[in-house]
Amino acid sequence: MMGATDLKLSVTGIAGGMADPFDSGRYDGRMPYRRCGRSGLLLPAISLGAYETLGGYRDAATSRAILTRAFDGGITHIDFANNYGTPPGNCEIVCGQILRDFPRDELTLASKAGWRMWPGPYGDFLGKKYLVASCEQSLKRLGVEYVDIFYLHRTDPETPLEESLGALDQLIRQGKALYGGVSSFNGAHFAESVRVCQRDGLSRIAIHQPAYNMLDRRIETDLIPQLERAGVGAIPFVPLAQGLLSDRYLSGDIPPDSRATHRWGVEGTQRRLTPERLTQLRGLNDIALARGQSLSQMALQWILRLPAITSVLVGVSSVEQLDQNLGALTGPVFSEDELSRIDALTR
Numbered sequence: 001m002m003g004a005t006d007l008k009l010s011v012t013g014i015a016g017g018m019a020d021p022f023d024s025g026r027y028d029g030r031m032p033y034r035r036c037g038r039s040g041l042l043l044p045a046i047s048l049g050a051y052e053t054l055g056g057y058r059d060a061a062t063s064r065a066i067l068t069r070a071f072d073g074g075i076t077h078i079d080f081a082n083n084y085g086t087p088p089g090n091c092e093i094v095c096g097q098i099l100r101d102f103p104r105d106e107l108t109l110a111s112k113a114g115w116r117m118w119p120g121p122y123g124d125f126l127g128k129k130y131l132v133a134s135c136e137q138s139l140k141r142l143g144v145e146y147v148d149i150f151y152l153h154r155t156d157p158e159t160p161l162e163e164s165l166g167a168l169d170q171l172i173r174q175g176k177a178l179y180g181g182v183s184s185f186n187g188a189h190f191a192e193s194v195r196v197c198q199r200d201g202l203s204r205i206a207i208h209q210p211a212y213n214m215l216d217r218r219i220e221t222d223l224i225p226q227l228e229r230a231g232v233g234a235i236p237f238v239p240l241a242q243g244l245l246s247d248r249y250l251s252g253d254i255p256p257d258s259r260a261t262h263r264w265g266v267e268g269t270q271r272r273l274t275p276e277r278l279t280q281l282r283g284l285n286d287i288a289l290a291r292g293q294s295l296s297q298m299a300l301q302w303i304l305r306l307p308a309i310t311s312v313l314v315g316v317s318s319v320e321q322l323d324q325n326l327g328a329l330t331g332p333v334f335s336e337d338e339l340s341r342i343d344a345l346t347r
């Protein structure tokens with residue numbers, strides 16, 4: 001299923017000669033590693049997002065089980081942000097504690113700043129003071145000396161791009177972040193950011209984190225051509241539309257102990273689960289079943305069909321969900337007919 005850029009790594013043991021408590025077969029080829037645009041960064045085809053779940057509506061024990069299974073399965077990249085978890089920041093605290101038992105040099109950790117994190121004029125958007133302070137806070141919560149990727153989490157209509165990208169460049173030059181990224185920038189704003197970095201001699205943007213899934217295909221025409229032109233990788237978030245692209249909502253009922261029960265509220269759930277949406281989801285599920293896979297597996301594999309995509313960033317509530325999602329890596333290649341039927345349901 002993977003393209004020519006897929007790489008297989010073969011490494012045994014962890015640094016320092018310590019006993020390795022993790023699966024010694026974690027780099028045995030089950031997980032492909034894909035190059036992130038024109039950079040030296042390799043990411044697993046499936047990465048783990050920590051957003052609402054880890055340190056949020058899933059406790060520390062579940063978070064540890066998920067992180068361990070992910071790493072055992074070759075998922076070397078975990079995605080955080082300053083405001084993830086309940087209360088905001090708790091995700092980095094809980095997972096940071098757990099990840100102290102993991103080999104840091106085998107992990108690619110990301111964090112972000114851009115959404116409201118603390119009160120007052122310096123706790124939101126993309127001003128330099130906020131970005132620098134927030135990165136410091138994330139390093140402390142995670143218990144690491146650097147993050148591998150630091151993102152501008154959203155656009156800022158007021159702050160000049162030069163300032164935000166300059167702050168990112170400063171963090172990279174100080175060694176607090178290795179690569180810079182942006183998230184949810186549209187095609188034009190992203191292209192302008194690339195131009196500003198080139199013009200001002202700033203560290204280049206290495207990765208973009210956009211929303212992308214079968215129910216939200218906006219980036220295909222707007223952003224992806226710009227990413228390819230700039231040689232920048234992409235790691236889509238909400239690949240399962242926060243769980244809608246799974247078998248959990250197909251009956252129309254709200255599953256107990258789900259993202260919907262914990263986060264969406266009655267209004268949000270009604271907005272997401274319209275009769276038209278249910279028909280669409282059931283149609284997609286029929287295609288997935290005919291391919292011999294679950295809807296979530298098909299949804300993830302479908303994103304990875306595009307060479308512009310480096311990795312798909314999925315959140316999970318349990319080890320079982322993670323295991324099922326890893327099955328996306330071994331699904332049958334999409335036929336033209338299947339892709340057309342998916343297009344007919346999602347365009």
Ligand SMILES: NC(=O)c1ccc[n+]([C@@H]2O[C@H](COP(=O)([O-])OP(=O)(O)OC[C@H]3O[C@@H](n4cnc5c(N)ncnc54)[C@H](OP(=O)(O)O)[C@@H]3O)[C@@H](O)[C@H]2O)c1
Binds near residue numbers: 053236296
């Ligand atoms: N840059 C940004 O602005 C931004 C925004 C949002 C997210 N993100 C990142 O992207 C990551 C992924 O986004 P997300 O977690 O919001 O959405 P997602 O990956 O589309 O959905 C995750 C949810 O789908 C359900 N799920 C996953 N696998 C399943 C399976 N096999 N069977 C049934 N249900 C399954 C779970 O729901 P239940 O918990 O209900 O079981 C899980 O919590 C985040 O963790 C975060 O790192 C970034």
